[in-house]
Amino acid sequence: MTHHATGPRRPAAALAKALPPWSLIAAGALAGGLLGGVYGIAKPPAYTATSYVVAVPTEQSDPASALGFATAYGRVATQVAVLGDAQVWAGVPVRTLKSSVRTETSPDAPMVAITATSARPDLAADMANAVSRALTRHANDAQATTHVELQQFARATKPTEASSASPAVTGLVGASAGGLLGGLAMLARPRRTGDEPGRPASVPGPAPAADVHGQL
Known part of the structure; x- marks a missing residue:
């Protein structure tokens, strides 16, 4: 007999809301840095x-x-x-x-x-x-x-150093681009209800008139 999970599944939007804001930037920078470094290593020097x-x-x-x-x-x-x-x-x-x-x-x-x-x-x-x-x-x-x-x-002489970017440079460029994309994704992700811009925080209203007179 097959047992099904009874707990509710959290949708992807809820998971995105649960992540801290800097996590998307960090993930993008890490992924971009890795891709840029691999590209710099794989590409032959010029x-x-x-x-x-x-x-x-x-x-x-x-x-x-x-x-x-x-x-x-x-x-x-x-x-x-x-x-x-x-x-x-x-x-x-x-x-x-x-x-x-x-x-x-x-x-x-x-x-x-x-x-x-x-x-x-x-x-x-x-x-x-x-x-x-x-x-x-x-x-x-x-x-x-x-x-x-x-x-x-x-006359042209035989170059001793490559003119193409090193893996460290391509990795740095990739990390910068990845961090930028991560920042854009952070701005576009769903916001929490309390984080919606332009929505004022709840402020307690004034006490009822009967209570005010009763305290005098």
């Missing part, structure tokens, strides 16, 4: 290397023209025409260079920064230097027309 080229005006040009061509070369560096030559020296396909290499230019200096990112530190340096070499060759092929020469300013 290494970044940067090569620099500078545009130099010839006798038939001026610094302003060199600055303008440096900006143009920064845009051309990630095009297929340049990456097609760079893949030979880097030893990786064009699609890898396309997704791993980015360029930056300055509005004040005629310089182009070519940055490559890879899970291998040596490959990151090789890709940055390969794109820099290919861009220099393409730019100097048009030097008779542009009157601007592109020279290598600094």
Whole structure:
């Protein structure tokens, strides 16, 4: 014969009300920290290397023209025409260079920064230097027309430290995000009857008139 529990079951809302307010924040921070730490450990580290080229005006040009061509070369560096030559020296396909290499230019200096990112530190340096070499060759092929020469300013070196976030950092970010979500959940959870905002606490009313006169 099967016996059924006779005690009443507490609904989930009642359990949520019974928890202390800080418990949701603590649980969210703990869960977020664990997930962030696991993500930082599971994700492979990324290494970044940067090569620099500078545009130099010839006798038939001026610094302003060199600055303008440096900006143009920064845009051309990630095009297929340049990456097609760079893949030979880097030893990786064009699609890898396309997704791993980015360029930056300055509005004040005629310089182009070519940055490559890879899970291998040596490959990151090789890709940055390969794109820099290919861009220099393409730019100097048009030097008779542009009157601007592109020279290598600094080669990329093999990075010694990863540029990606460490597990400690990802864990801290996850804990912060989890604590924030826990705080939002605390605000949205059902409130106790006595905790409803705007509801005044019960105050004893005045004594009946008969009692007042009877005490005089």
